[in-house]
Amino acid sequence: MVANNCPSNRLSVRPSFCVRLSLSAELTSDLLTRSAHQFGVLVRIRCTHNFEKHFLCLQLMDSLPFSHLNGDLDHETLVSDVMYELIDDVTLGLCFEVHRACKNGTLFLGDTDPKSQREHELVDRAGVDVFGHVPTKKQFECVCPNCQRNLAASRFAPHLEKCMGMGRNSSRIANRRQAAMAKENESSRMSVLGDDSADDDNDLDWSYHVDRKIKKLKKDKSTHSPRRNKFNRFHKNGDSSSDRSATPEPGLSYEHLSQEERKQILVNTCGVISEHTKKMCAKSQKCHQHTDDQRVKVRQYLLGQSMVVDEDTTIDIDSLDDVDSSQSLRDNLWEGGSNASSPADSTSTNNSTGSKKRNGPKSAKLKKKKSRYGSDPRSSPFDFD
Amino acid sequence: MADDIKRKDAQMRATINQKLVETGERDRLKDLLRTRLIECGWRDQLKQHCKEVVKQKGLEHITVDDLVAEITPKGRALVPDNVKKELLQRIRTFLAQQADN
Numbered sequence: 210m211v212a213n214n215c216p217s218n219r220l221s222v223r224p225s226f227c228v229r230l231s232l233s234a235e236l237t238s239d240l241l242t243r244s245a246h247q248f249g250v251l252v253r254i255r256c257t258h259n260f261e262k263h264f265l266c267l268q269l270m271d272s273l274p275f276s277h278l279n280g281d282l283d284h285e286t287l288v289s290d291v292m293y294e295l296i297d298d299v300t301l302g303l304c305f306e307v308h309r310a311c312k313n314g315t316l317f318l319g320d321t322d323p324k325s326q327r328e329h330e331l332v333d334r335a336g337v338d339v340f341g342h343v344p345t346k347k348q349f350e351c352v353c354p355n356c357q358r359n360l361a362a363s364r365f366a367p368h369l370e371k372c373m374g375m376g377r378n379s380s381r382i383a384n385r386r387q388a389a390m391a392k393e394n395e396s397s398r399m400s401v402l403g404d405d406s407a408d409d410d411n412d413l414d415w416s417y418h419v420d421r422k423i424k425k426l427k428k429d430k431s432t433h434s435p436r437r438n439k440f441n442r443f444h445k446n447g448d449s450s451s452d453r454s455a456t457p458e459p460g461l462s463y464e465h466l467s468q469e470e471r472k473q474i475l476v477n478t479c480g481v482i483s484e485h486t487k488k489m490c491a492k493s494q495k496c497h498q499h500t501d502d503q504r505v506k507v508r509q510y511l512l513g514q515s516m517v518v519d520e521d522t523t524i525d526i527d528s529l530d531d532v533d534s535s536q537s538l539r540d541n542l543w544e545g546g547s548n549a550s551s552p553a554d555s556t557s558t559n560n561s562t563g564s565k566k567r568n569g570p571k572s573a574k575l576k577k578k579k580s581r582y583g584s585d586p587r588s589s590p591f592d593f594d
Numbered sequence: 595m596a597d598d599i600k601r602k603d604a605q606m607r608a609t610i611n612q613k614l615v616e617t618g619e620r621d622r623l624k625d626l627l628r629t630r631l632i633e634c635g636w637r638d639q640l641k642q643h644c645k646e647v648v649k650q651k652g653l654e655h656i657t658v659d660d661l662v663a664e665i666t667p668k669g670r671a672l673v674p675d676n677v678k679k680e681l682l683q684r685i686r687t688f689l690a691q692q693a694d695n
Contacts, residue, residue: 283603287610288685292678293670295620295627300669303637304661307644311656316648 461489463511471511481507610689619688623681630677640669 310316332341349362355372370376479490481499614620
């Protein structure tokens with residue numbers, strides 16, 4: 210094998226091959242030997258003169274000890290021999306492994322076929338990514354599982370919020386819609402059913418401006434949050450049955466209220482008629498502006514009956530509930546639209562009608578509020594014995 | 595005389611090999627070499643070469659001897675210099691230690 214005009218002085222290691230190299234004249238045989246030893250190869254140099262004097266013929270031999278070499282070289286030979294033995298061992302291990310893989314048929318298992326290899330080769334052009342695509346933003350389209358519309362990916366999440374009715378905004382919108390609808394309904398008819406809008410319950414979570422009539426119906430849920438309790442106590446009870454104009458007046462005028470409505474108000478609020486404004490106090494039963502005496506007087510005056518009312522005791526209506534719950538629920542359901550009271554009904558059911566027994570041992574105040582439904586005008590301050 | 599030297603040389607080699615095995619240095623060196631060769635990609639290169647040889651010779655008719663004959667010289671050649679240097683250094687150190695003892 211001949212390597213003519215090699216620009217570098219590198220040696221290609223080929224045992225027992227004669228290599229002809231073109232070397233610069235300065236390079237001596239010693240230097241050559243030393244550089245050859247760097248590669249752990251014993252070099253035996255034979256200089257022959259060919260056509261030009263700077264050609265050397267090198268005979269590369271396997272590393273074998275030679276007597277004419279000095280002790281250092283022997284040592285080096287030894288060392289490199291050891292190294293080559295180790296390398297050969299590792300190589301042999303690999304050969305065995307490859308041969309085993311051949312015979313097992315697993316040698317070419319992990320390779321891809323040349324066709325796919327060519328297809329998926331890395332692209333290294335300018336202005337294009339490794340796949341060969343131009344780097345533009347791809348718009349992904351998705352299908353809404355609810356309404357089956359094609360949407361852009363960036364608009365998907367907000368759309369889903371509205372479409373499925375979850376998330377803050379969608380409930381606000383729904384509340385507003387409900388309020389508008391309910392106002393319409395009420396203007397057309399007097400009574401409002403308590404059962405036909407179960408999902409209105411959810412809408413009350415965030416809105417304070419929902420129609421008071423509906424709020425009255427949803428008293429169960431509405432009493433859970435302290436905020437709403439406060440609001441309910443001060444505004445809702447007083448204005449419930451008659452005052453739909455949502456006036457922020459703290460008091461109520463009682464003249465145009467029906468008997469049942471008055472009763473309702475008196476159950477839930479203080480009800481004392483103020484001298485100046487001739488209005489009923491809309492605060493709670495425990496309001497400090499008026500005494501119990503006053504409250505008793507007002508009830509006597511308005512309802513024309515003598516009664517013994519102890520406004521401050523906490524009446525345990527839970528027990529009544531337990532006894533009469535089924536009957537009261539049935540009553541409530543059947544008498545959905547009517548405001549007329551049936552005197553045949555037991556007084557105990559009146560208070561518990563419609564209360565859904567969700568709140569266990571809560572105070573009577575809350576219970577009384579809860580027990581009021583539009584379809585239950587029978588509840589009155591007299592009925593908690 | 596040459597035979598004498600040769601005999602001595604062979605004897606010396608045998609002693610060295612024995613020492614290497616006894617102390618466990620040979621195994622350590624081999625492990626080190628394996629690690630280095632895998633790190634530098636020598637193994638993958640050589641395996642690729644093996645596959646080419648197998649393709650050339652035919653999968654059915656390949657023998658271990660064939661492979662060994664083809665692969666061993668290539669294997670020696672492909673070892674990078676730094677790995678060789680490191681190994682040589684360690685062997686020399688070991689021999690020096692042995693000489694001292």
